Amino acid sequence: EEWQNILSRGDAISEGELEDVAKEYFQWIISRPFDCGNTIRTAFGGAPVMRAAKESSVSMATTMTKSARNSGHSKANGALMRESPLFLFCHSLVGSEYGRRVIHQIAALDCRLSHPNPTCVAASMAYVTAGAALVASAECTADARVELALRVAKEALSVAGGEGWEVKGWLEDAETATNSSEIGAWPMAGYVKHAFTLAFFMVKNKVPFEQAMHDVLILGGDTDTNAAIVGGLLGAFWGQDALPRAWVQTVRTCVPNVGSKVPRDPSVYAPSLLYEYAPILMERSPCHDCLSGSPPEPAKGLHCKKTVCVAEDDAAGLS
Template structure:
């Protein structure tokens, strides 16, 4: 397996595992922080939680990630915005059991307004109408496939791709630029495996030139000054900060997830975002195999929220056919 494929699988499956782990804790810790036992249970991916999920089952974070990856698969790794928008709408039509407020506002488009041509633009207009002030994390939670696809394009084109995608749901500049920085870090790791400081530098250079506010988040994270995970539990700053902190520390995958989960808050999304970036850093071979196996072998029928095959992690490796499988 090529290094690029190891990193691509690490990024995407790393994000999905984080989502599955955090879902067990979501909405359960409103009056206290999780303890060590809570975190160990979550990392076991045994399912349950408020949604009574199957072991290894993902939520909206992972399903939107797979929707984006599926659209890339159909076009050999090329980002086609109207097709991506179509996949996002197919997901919302599938009646997911959990949907964030900003995502919901952007994607509930009447079927009479769903011609493929211009669909991305229609979503962007709707997002501007309903989400212009939102700094929620729903754009960052799905972004790992963009980091993988970006290895095959210039930085300038990668930035354009990310902004196009983010504006479909979260048009605020802080959301756009935080997601660009995250994607550029994954792109860097695709070219320079395990170069954690280089990935941080790429993100920092972009933010220095484009967004002083988000750069201040990054600077604080690099100094270990991390935000609380609540009461602003869906704030994009939180997961962004945790992810780049652990990247800067060259953290092990499971350690980064555990540290993120014990902070409480929006546990599934925070762990998804951290898991994606640290999964890219470590590669699939450094993610515990038992976690990967529970993810890809999940039997959704054993929980109370069965979902379709298009939203199952078993598809990830075959959908990454546009990533080289052998070293060139």
């Protein structure tokens, strides 16, 4: 479910059009994924969306966003699980307050396609901005990168206001917990709080990737989605070279239509496509010159360019 939902948006989001992303989500839901949460099913596969698909004059993104409001009470984790491609697409926007506001808007728009609850939106804003910061600061020291990720996440939650303060409490839990069991994955498996807190806990404590996956899975609960969310943020911290080689090989060689109850089109849903989309998303990451308006100068030490340069001494000095 997780990687197929991610793949469904990879090419569309590289074009930067929310309408294209919404249409890809619709194509994913009608492909009969083997698992899908109720909140996402309501938003992506509801009757209004099905009607919109038959009328070219109707916006799929607008219809999907409205349909999602039927699950406005839900604080499920289904939006956060698909956000990791935005780390790559947004990484060159991290260097200024203006750029980070754009990241907040992108994350919020995508989240509201399925999970309009303000708590979910705030969590997505913080998660995506932190992940983008980790990608952008790859040349910094580990301590500087952790500090940067936490700083921009807190900034995002302050911008979110309201329910942002609820999520800020989760972030504080991640900073103060001594082990993952203190955070847990119950009650209410699928509650976005669990995966969000675990993800930041793992980054804060620089837990090795394989160990983190083990720790998340033995907690139980919504194991696959929690692992996807934790793996996304922690993967941005450690980078591809730190992933277990056997795991990488499994992903690269997986053929999704073999032995599946619902065969998948490998030209669309093969996990190996992740390795094709990643450099495209990085290359198409917008810089300030691409944005309309008059953005302020980038913060010292971070520059919004196609090649992002982060000075270690200045990495924690963002406004």
